[in-house]
Amino acid sequence: MNDHEERESVRRPPSKRIADELRQAIESGELTPGAKLPSERDLAAHYGTARNTAREAVRILTDAGLVIAEHGRGAYVRKPQALIRLGNDRYSPKYRDAGLSPFLLECAKQGKTGRFEVLSIERATPPTEVAGRLDVSEKTKSVLRRENVFWADDDPVQRVTTYIPWAIATGTGLLQEEVPHQYGIHGVLEDRGHVMARIREEINARMPRADEARHLRLPPGVPVIDVLHTSVDQKGKAYEVTRFVMRADMSGLLYDVPVE
Amino acid sequence: MNDHEERESVRRPPSKRIADELRQAIESGELTPGAKLPSERDLAAHYGTARNTAREAVRILTDAGLVIAEHGRGAYVRKPQALIRLGNDRYSPKYRDAGLSPFLLECAKQGKTGRFEVLSIERATPPTEVAGRLDVSEKTKSVLRRENVFWADDDPVQRVTTYIPWAIATGTGLLQEEVPHQYGIHGVLEDRGHVMARIREEINARMPRADEARHLRLPPGVPVIDVLHTSVDQKGKAYEVTRFVMRADMSGLLYDVPVE
DNA sequence: GAGTGGTCTAGACCACCTA
DNA sequence: AGGTGGTCTAGACCACTCC
Numbered sequence: 285m286n287d288h289e290e291r292e293s294v295r296r297p298p299s300k301r302i303a304d305e306l307r308q309a310i311e312s313g314e315l316t317p318g319a320k321l322p323s324e325r326d327l328a329a330h331y332g333t334a335r336n337t338a339r340e341a342v343r344i345l346t347d348a349g350l351v352i353a354e355h356g357r358g359a360y361v362r363k364p365q366a367l368i369r370l371g372n373d374r375y376s377p378k379y380r381d382a383g384l385s386p387f388l389l390e391c392a393k394q395g396k397t398g399r400f401e402v403l404s405i406e407r408a409t410p411p412t413e414v415a416g417r418l419d420v421s422e423k424t425k426s427v428l429r430r431e432n433v434f435w436a437d438d439d440p441v442q443r444v445t446t447y448i449p450w451a452i453a454t455g456t457g458l459l460q461e462e463v464p465h466q467y468g469i470h471g472v473l474e475d476r477g478h479v480m481a482r483i484r485e486e487i488n489a490r491m492p493r494a495d496e497a498r499h500l501r502l503p504p505g506v507p508v509i510d511v512l513h514t515s516v517d518q519k520g521k522a523y524e525v526t527r528f529v530m531r532a533d534m535s536g537l538l539y540d541v542p543v544e
Numbered sequence: 545m546n547d548h549e550e551r552e553s554v555r556r557p558p559s560k561r562i563a564d565e566l567r568q569a570i571e572s573g574e575l576t577p578g579a580k581l582p583s584e585r586d587l588a589a590h591y592g593t594a595r596n597t598a599r600e601a602v603r604i605l606t607d608a609g610l611v612i613a614e615h616g617r618g619a620y621v622r623k624p625q626a627l628i629r630l631g632n633d634r635y636s637p638k639y640r641d642a643g644l645s646p647f648l649l650e651c652a653k654q655g656k657t658g659r660f661e662v663l664s665i666e667r668a669t670p671p672t673e674v675a676g677r678l679d680v681s682e683k684t685k686s687v688l689r690r691e692n693v694f695w696a697d698d699d700p701v702q703r704v705t706t707y708i709p710w711a712i713a714t715g716t717g718l719l720q721e722e723v724p725h726q727y728g729i730h731g732v733l734e735d736r737g738h739v740m741a742r743i744r745e746e747i748n749a750r751m752p753r754a755d756e757a758r759h760l761r762l763p764p765g766v767p768v769i770d771v772l773h774t775s776v777d778q779k780g781k782a783y784e785v786t787r788f789v790m791r792a793d794m795s796g797l798l799y800d801v802p803v804e
Numbered sequence: 805g806a807g808t809g810g811t812c813t814a815g816a817c818c819a820c821c822t823a
Numbered sequence: 824a825g826g827t828g829g830t831c832t833a834g835a836c837c838a839c840t841c842c
Contacts, residue, residue, distance in 0.1 A: 299830070307754065335833085336831070337832080348754075355839050480803045483800075488769075489769045490793070507749045509749045537745075540742065541742060543635050543742060557811060559811070594813045595813095599828085616821035617828080
């Protein structure tokens, strides 16, 4: 054990010590999900510290995603959420005739009401990472951009932005809010000769940007999963890119794929 | 605009205002990655606040993963890291004769030296989520557990734990540190009749647990990606489960898969 | 009105790094 | 030695919730 660790174990700062004990109480089940933590003033009195020190302890747990503080009410042990899991099969033809989209299906499974909201539909210049993935050979790098938010009950869960080369999207009615095809956007694209043969999904996780935290109403301590999806047709051409930004405490991914 | 938003825009707390300005400076490129932020004392003097208030501003950015504070040195704009991307093709036979593992390949691409470290190899009882995914029909739910850490240069990047039903692992030499097969663990399993036909990967992101933050040496504001991998053989039997816990600022995933 | 978290002040001392 | 972040104190007032 080196000097640093030696000191840590002996002279652990009070805020961390309090945090450790609260964490221990949570992990041991003494404080169950949904339970209320002692108030900051009570913790301070109990441990003989200033309120700020007790507050710091609670904050450590908040930042770790274990606790959620509610202004004027108290701090509570966070309840694990059932995950809405997007699978790679969400683009499978098998869903077509079922009628329900995979997202709505997942919501239904959990007794939640899912819905989509269209934020904007515009002609735009794509961000570089999108332009680099789309086969946009034209000089005018222009795409149709559709922004959506997916809701589960009253929680915004995913922010979804789809980019389609303008040359492909033009004249298809994809500028309308209501997509003019029974099978949605991908039905339209298929009619234009782009049958989805493969998908390529690049996955990352990170803390939300300020605007994402606002839009997804994210409490502290919740990261986002950032998925950059590319649809590739039977000729190997990338004809559509979608970015999913999902709140990680309510969503996950699932890939069930062959080994090639 | 409701009352709350009205107040926010007018009476924004000083700590958030300072954080906003620093964030703005970072996003605009005024403060480039690696640049040093003003010291907390300087910020406080400049904005006419107490040091704690300036400190709170810096902390907001630290928790968002934008800034890293170094004790005794200063706070710095965090540099984006090149991601080590694990692909679904990492189990593909095509890597077999190349000799290098996908992780090491990715490290090499970035001029880094990758290495594996074996933490433990033991017979154990699997956690419930593992037991539920492995086809362990026996009454004695016992598995071989191998724990590894993957390093890139001097950074621990992934914590990897593999579970194999004891009935499959016994007598294979998988209890040794050096796996007795040219193609590694999966070579051994293949000799036992388990050819990997499909993989199933469940993906999540979350803030690290305390022990994970310690083991992966995670700075504040960095989430982990948690992947639960299941290998399925040609008969549809799940014969191996691996959990990857990866630091999200240095790693990502990539799936390039057919639409079935 | 009482209780809670959110923010702030104006100090203080400690631990660490650089020089 | 001087500058930096890390932690703490003992207050204060505000904003919000609940009764």
